[in-house]
Amino acid sequence: MSLTEAPPAPPAEPEEPRKLTLRKPSARKRLVPYWLLLPGILWLLVFFALPLVYQASTSVQTGSLEQGFEVTWHFQTYVDALRDYYPQFIRSLLYAGTATILCLLLGYPLAYLIAFKAGRWRNLVLVLVIAPFFTSFLIRTLAWKTILADGGAVVDVLNTLHVLDVTSWLGWTESNRVLATPMAVVCGLTYNFLPFMILPLYTSLERIDGRLHEAAGDLYATPATTFRKVTFPLSMPGVVSGTLLTFIPASGDYVNAELLGSTDTKMVGSVIQSQFLRVLDYPTAAALSFILMAIVLLMVTFYIRRSGTEDLV
Amino acid sequence: MPVLRWIRRNLIVIAGLLTLAYMILPNIVVMVFSFNKPNGRFNYEWQRFSLDAWKDPCGVADMCGSLSLSLQIAFWATLGATALGTMVAFALVRYRFRARGAISSLIFLPMAMPEVVMAASLLTLFLNMGAQLGFWTVLIAHIMFCLSFVVTAVKARVMSMDPRLEEAARDLYAGPVQTFLRVTLPIAAPGIAAGALLAFALSFDDFIITNFNAGSTVTFPMFVWGSAQRGTPVQINVIGTAMFIIAVTMVLVGQLIASRRKSNARN
Numbered sequence: 001m002s003l004t005e006a007p008p009a010p011p012a013e014p015e016e017p018r019k020l021t022l023r024k025p026s027a028r029k030r031l032v033p034y035w036l037l038l039p040g041i042l043w044l045l046v047f048f049a050l051p052l053v054y055q056a057s058t059s060v061q062t063g064s065l066e067q068g069f070e071v072t073w074h075f076q077t078y079v080d081a082l083r084d085y086y087p088q089f090i091r092s093l094l095y096a097g098t099a100t101i102l103c104l105l106l107g108y109p110l111a112y113l114i115a116f117k118a119g120r121w122r123n124l125v126l127v128l129v130i131a132p133f134f135t136s137f138l139i140r141t142l143a144w145k146t147i148l149a150d151g152g153a154v155v156d157v158l159n160t161l162h163v164l165d166v167t168s169w170l171g172w173t174e175s176n177r178v179l180a181t182p183m184a185v186v187c188g189l190t191y192n193f194l195p196f197m198i199l200p201l202y203t204s205l206e207r208i209d210g211r212l213h214e215a216a217g218d219l220y221a222t223p224a225t226t227f228r229k230v231t232f233p234l235s236m237p238g239v240v241s242g243t244l245l246t247f248i249p250a251s252g253d254y255v256n257a258e259l260l261g262s263t264d265t266k267m268v269g270s271v272i273q274s275q276f277l278r279v280l281d282y283p284t285a286a287a288l289s290f291i292l293m294a295i296v297l298l299m300v301t302f303y304i305r306r307s308g309t310e311d312l313v
Numbered sequence: 314m315p316v317l318r319w320i321r322r323n324l325i326v327i328a329g330l331l332t333l334a335y336m337i338l339p340n341i342v343v344m345v346f347s348f349n350k351p352n353g354r355f356n357y358e359w360q361r362f363s364l365d366a367w368k369d370p371c372g373v374a375d376m377c378g379s380l381s382l383s384l385q386i387a388f389w390a391t392l393g394a395t396a397l398g399t400m401v402a403f404a405l406v407r408y409r410f411r412a413r414g415a416i417s418s419l420i421f422l423p424m425a426m427p428e429v430v431m432a433a434s435l436l437t438l439f440l441n442m443g444a445q446l447g448f449w450t451v452l453i454a455h456i457m458f459c460l461s462f463v464v465t466a467v468k469a470r471v472m473s474m475d476p477r478l479e480e481a482a483r484d485l486y487a488g489p490v491q492t493f494l495r496v497t498l499p500i501a502a503p504g505i506a507a508g509a510l511l512a513f514a515l516s517f518d519d520f521i522i523t524n525f526n527a528g529s530t531v532t533f534p535m536f537v538w539g540s541a542q543r544g545t546p547v548q549i550n551v552i553g554t555a556m557f558i559i560a561v562t563m564v565l566v567g568q569l570i571a572s573r574r575k576s577n578a579r580n
Binding site for chain 1 (some may be wrong): 314324325326328329330332333335336337338339340341342343346347357358396397398401403404405407408410416419420422423424425426427428429431433435437438440441453454456457460461464477489514517518521524525533534537538541545549550552553554555557559560561564565568
């Protein structure tokens, strides 16, 4: 924020209407930011904030589609929704959390590679990271159906290595198959949200001054110590924004669970979708989506506090 | 053990390349299966090589219609979100005013919320207003969620701009309009372009918000979604492959032009 040359408007008296005379051009100038903001902020207020208010009111309504809904402050809907669908909530957070951790483990080496090792290949690798984006993500997710198909190469290899025996015992897969199991859903989630992890990681790694590594080496730090004490702490902003950009969308996603999973792997997004678009039980759907929002916002606030990074916005 | 030592020394490179392979694998599968001739309605198993789908990419009912609808929506959503977002970004970086913090949070929140929550709440608004779901509701929704991303992209660029360049322009008697058009805008252009590209990609690819607010209108992602239940035509893989190739070519050409310009500037 230090680079801005803010007009020296004293903060005490900016937008008082009586200053709005043409003799004072500074008063007109002071309104410039408000005119710039007006259309965009209005759009967000009407189509982002107001809908949330409508949804809050819908969640405490009772009634039916035929007779119409009415606000009756029926908070029981929230209790019922949680009681009926807590497995889906837990599953969503579990799957999204696992996918986020996997994204971090898979994404960090690649981000590190691009930032420090790629040299003149850097731009090419960056293009390769972003390029899969350009094929519609639904098409790519459907491709995982082919990759993980029963009797396909991946399943065969995992079988030969007896990996599937272990994962089946853990409950991640079902005897000899990957598709329609939790593992397939987590695999899809990890795949779909990896770029959201890699790009922020790369941005924060790239900012690190290479001389710091040299300095650490001069002070007899091993590469592992250098990573633990210098590189990783300095990449924390990237880690935080990467995990948020992965976890938040993953927790509400239902595409992966629907395309790669089964009825036993349904996530809360699927429930919200079917309540809204098929069952047409609007209060329950609104309550579910509010609970999801509350859980995510609480976790995110807590996480940001704990990690001590505030320069996110 | 020289091999083991080599692996240990290049562990990060190997792990990174494996991740890259994981990311590109589905694109390769999509490409390979665009040359498949499946038995039955689903294109999940390799049967035999054929160019049929490439010869007749629009041979599936409604697919190319949905594709052109998605392109139209993405175009207008990009235009709207980029215009509104650029204005907001300039206001946020260049001016101090009341409620700056609140406005920053309002910009940040749509990105920090599961898509399904936004999609569902927007649908309750449209239902309450009795709006007809279709092209317009989808466009409104897309502008809404692309806006924050454009603001973030443009903001990053405007923040790194040297204000002295504009002062210099003013010292050389450029009027405010001239300064903006000939100095400010050209410098901010890469950020605006990045925001616009992001908006286009996000809008074109969006499924969840569209699924809630499109009514019976079918965009391309919705067509793909439906086909996962009804049977996936090979043409979907053709479109996916074509999109991939076009995008990679565009990015590579852009990079080539940029590097050539850089070397020209150096000479």
